[in-house]
Amino acid sequence: MSPDEFQQAWQAGTSKTRINFDADTLLKEVQRSQREFRTAILIRDYREVGVALVMLPAWVIMGYALSLPWTWYLVMIGIVWGIVFILVDRWRHKHKLPGPNEPLLISAKESLTQVEHQIWLLRNIVWWYLLPYALPMFVFFVDACRSTGMSWPPALVVASLPSLFVALLYAFLYVLNQREVRKRLEPRRQELLSLIASLTDETTGEVSGAYPILTGKSSYKSISPRRTIIATLVALILLAIGIGGIFVFANLDDDSYEKLAPFTDVRWAEDAPVVEIDGEWHLLFSIDGTDVKDIVAFCQRTYGDKWQKRFGEDLVQVLTEMGQKPRDTVKLDVLSTATPVARTTKDVAMTSANRRAVRAAAEKREFSEQQLEEFRAKSRNEPFVPLAKLIPTLRQENKLVGLAAMVVVDGKLVGSAVDGDRKARSGVQLSIGDQWHLGSITKSITATMIARLVEAGKMQWTDTVGACFPNEVIHDDWKLVTLRQLLTHTSGAPANFSVSVRRKKPALGPECTQARREAVLNVMAGKPEHAPGTEFAYSNVGFTIAGAMAEQATGETWEDLVKREVFEPLALESAGFGPPKSLDKKLEQPQGHTTAFGWKVAAGEDADNTFIIGPAGIVHMTLEDLCTYATEHLRGELGQGTLLSAETYKLLHTPELDDYACGWVKKGPTANIPYDVYWHNGSNTMWYALVAFIPETKTVVAVTSNDGDIARAEAAAWRIVQNSARSSKDAEQRQTSNPS
Amino acid sequence: MRDEDQKALFMNWLNEHGPSVMKVARAYTLTAEDCQDLAQEILLQAWRSLPTFEHRASAATWFYRIALNTAMNWHRKDKPRRLTQQPLLEVHSATVGSNSADQVQHRDTVEQLYKAIHQLPKADAALVLLYLDDLSYREMAEILGISESNVGVKLNRAKKALSDLMKESAHVPG
Numbered sequence: 001m002s003p004d005e006f007q008q009a010w011q012a013g014t015s016k017t018r019i020n021f022d023a024d025t026l027l028k029e030v031q032r033s034q035r036e037f038r039t040a041i042l043i044r045d046y047r048e049v050g051v052a053l054v055m056l057p058a059w060v061i062m063g064y065a066l067s068l069p070w071t072w073y074l075v076m077i078g079i080v081w082g083i084v085f086i087l088v089d090r091w092r093h094k095h096k097l098p099g100p101n102e103p104l105l106i107s108a109k110e111s112l113t114q115v116e117h118q119i120w121l122l123r124n125i126v127w128w129y130l131l132p133y134a135l136p137m138f139v140f141f142v143d144a145c146r147s148t149g150m151s152w153p154p155a156l157v158v159a160s161l162p163s164l165f166v167a168l169l170y171a172f173l174y175v176l177n178q179r180e181v182r183k184r185l186e187p188r189r190q191e192l193l194s195l196i197a198s199l200t201d202e203t204t205g206e207v208s209g210a211y212p213i214l215t216g217k218s219s220y221k222s223i224s225p226r227r228t229i230i231a232t233l234v235a236l237i238l239l240a241i242g243i244g245g246i247f248v249f250a251n252l253d254d255d256s257y258e259k260l261a262p263f264t265d266v267r268w269a270e271d272a273p274v275v276e277i278d279g280e281w282h283l284l285f286s287i288d289g290t291d292v293k294d295i296v297a298f299c300q301r302t303y304g305d306k307w308q309k310r311f312g313e314d315l316v317q318v319l320t321e322m323g324q325k326p327r328d329t330v331k332l333d334v335l336s337t338a339t340p341v342a343r344t345t346k347d348v349a350m351t352s353a354n355r356r357a358v359r360a361a362a363e364k365r366e367f368s369e370q371q372l373e374e375f376r377a378k379s380r381n382e383p384f385v386p387l388a389k390l391i392p393t394l395r396q397e398n399k400l401v402g403l404a405a406m407v408v409v410d411g412k413l414v415g416s417a418v419d420g421d422r423k424a425r426s427g428v429q430l431s432i433g434d435q436w437h438l439g440s441i442t443k444s445i446t447a448t449m450i451a452r453l454v455e456a457g458k459m460q461w462t463d464t465v466g467a468c469f470p471n472e473v474i475h476d477d478w479k480l481v482t483l484r485q486l487l488t489h490t491s492g493a494p495a496n497f498s499v500s501v502r503r504k505k506p507a508l509g510p511e512c513t514q515a516r517r518e519a520v521l522n523v524m525a526g527k528p529e530h531a532p533g534t535e536f537a538y539s540n541v542g543f544t545i546a547g548a549m550a551e552q553a554t555g556e557t558w559e560d561l562v563k564r565e566v567f568e569p570l571a572l573e574s575a576g577f578g579p580p581k582s583l584d585k586k587l588e589q590p591q592g593h594t595t596a597f598g599w600k601v602a603a604g605e606d607a608d609n610t611f612i613i614g615p616a617g618i619v620h621m622t623l624e625d626l627c628t629y630a631t632e633h634l635r636g637e638l639g640q641g642t643l644l645s646a647e648t649y650k651l652l653h654t655p656e657l658d659d660y661a662c663g664w665v666k667k668g669p670t671a672n673i674p675y676d677v678y679w680h681n682g683s684n685t686m687w688y689a690l691v692a693f694i695p696e697t698k699t700v701v702a703v704t705s706n707d708g709d710i711a712r713a714e715a716a717a718w719r720i721v722q723n724s725a726r727s728s729k730d731a732e733q734r735q736t737s738n739p740s
Numbered sequence: 741m742r743d744e745d746q747k748a749l750f751m752n753w754l755n756e757h758g759p760s761v762m763k764v765a766r767a768y769t770l771t772a773e774d775c776q777d778l779a780q781e782i783l784l785q786a787w788r789s790l791p792t793f794e795h796r797a798s799a800a801t802w803f804y805r806i807a808l809n810t811a812m813n814w815h816r817k818d819k820p821r822r823l824t825q826q827p828l829l830e831v832h833s834a835t836v837g838s839n840s841a842d843q844v845q846h847r848d849t850v851e852q853l854y855k856a857i858h859q860l861p862k863a864d865a866a867l868v869l870l871y872l873d874d875l876s877y878r879e880m881a882e883i884l885g886i887s888e889s890n891v892g893v894k895l896n897r898a899k900k901a902l903s904d905l906m907k908e909s910a911h912v913p914g
Contacts, residue, residue, distance in 0.1 A: 103885025
């Protein structure tokens, strides 16, 4: 048959075809479908934008409620960018919807434009959707880590963990989208391309599309792995450049001049610099023959308020700008302040290490001056506040889960207050009789217990490690370390045990004593970290060794010794070991908390340091018992102690090197607390406690928190101590003015 | 256009051009269910487009455009199956009681033609459908959006492809 015959047969065979339909039902159906179609379009248009619009206030509220750093709000830029991008994209492509009553070719071309635009959007989803959210999130994670006091490298490492999670989630989204491109959009595009190709003239075989890369017939088949890898590498490089940029801008102010200095610190006697060279202080007269007065005058003229800083930290820039660029070494005309013999000329190397030392010293000074000033400003006009008012205020200001304090003067309770929850968001309120984990305050208890053993003749302050463990393998440098050195952090012991020791969880009793013994012997098999007796270095290991020595000398466990020698004679009935425990599930005792990305997370009843370091920090007790314990030390300092002789207390309270005595820090009078204060604090990072006694006013102050935010808890605690010292001072003044 | 007017016009046109809709739907689907779904989709598109109908084109041309455009964009997977719905259209070949040898022959040929059309590329299938329905080159050009001369060139090729396919199917035994 010929085509014309097909045509005849077709018409003959189909001409009598009749379509039956129910007009009303059909119309209802088309109208319903029309409504659905409109709704679908509306939902599509408002879905993403709507979600983003809800996220914006949610983000602000979360940031405010959790006191998150400013970097949290960076993500909002990503959200706004997402909204704007979607709106602009919709608007630009709004009028390009293909009409079904267009000629087939035009309709197909419009469909192709649409499909290619969809492909473009999905292929570039990383740039317009994923990265604008992910980058600020990463910056926030890094900032959150930095705000905990981490330095840059560990902050970057830790922040990369949640970032990795976000990255994996995004990778999943990316793969989903690319799958959509591969499985649905690309076949559709090929179909349209061939349809268009078969409809257009052979002479004008070009197909126009909105996305030129895709318009070639064979240029786009699937996402090539090579392209994916290159795109990933480019993204990583951009990320590295971004982070590097932040790092550089955060740390360097002006990099165009070398940061070198010939001295390690500068102090000022009016306009005359006194510089530290090789650990000695010198008056400085000239640098490379230029009178220092001229240099100082130039600095004052050029840099205004910052003239001292510029002289100390940017000497290369200063001298270069004066037209006397320094070489690797400079000639300094100086006079030593220690041995004033004569002025000498020194060739001194300009090094970046010196410059760093100048900067570090300046920062330290700036920080302590600033801190002191802030402290003074705060306390200057602060009247004495009753604890009942101060504690809730400080708890809220510092966003602590709970805060409690007790003040005892001459053995009499003069004030106590508690505020907050035993467990965050539990609604169960803390009570003044609750038990608190004391962390390193335990150290003074261990030292007190050992002092009792010394008085009983079971040990001596001069007992050495070598003599205590005669049959063990101990490094020679350890052998002559004494008990007293261990209790004053001058033994040279490292700060902490290795991670593997810290991970062990032996139960208290013989098992723990054995593990403790093994752990300390293992440390002492190697060289001490510092030369014993030469410097102060705070050490949990040192106190653990002292505890192990007491166990070795008596054959008893550390906890039994502490109970018998300290808890029982002082009737500290609430005292125990590890975090306080509730007997049932009614939350009878508080729980410690950590902060994770602004959230307070209860640590449970078992989270603590390994009991191996018990002698350095695992005791718990109530505030009342803590005050009783500190009052005994206060009385001991005044020669009225019951547990130990006045001489022994003197020994326990006298600093060795630095300001550290046996489990107590001695702090001289300051503007805020004009008395000698003996104090110690402690935290296992889930709790915080501080105890202080002021012999002159017979005052004991104890502050506790079930929140491991050490910086904030510490700030609150010292405000309370100051406030309590003020009340003592007020009382003293009142007494002086009313001698009756 | 008022709703009532729109409804009246739509119903009129449907009486007249309904068969074209069904033919296009059948040409681009393989099963009766898909054919129903596509036909319904074409009618929905037509209803939606009715307010924008400009009288530059004839109703026939307009219906074909919508039918072909919808068929080209139609994918089974895109829409959930309308399970709850009654078929809105029923097709009758109106051949009951008139089974002359010619008519049987024609029906067989039509079946063969549909089979052949299913095997043609989509654009060729469209041309063949329009040709079989005896549309002029001018109408075909308007529907497809290409020049009349181009219609001639492409239609010749499509007719040849159709003939080849019909020959092949004639050789298939049974």
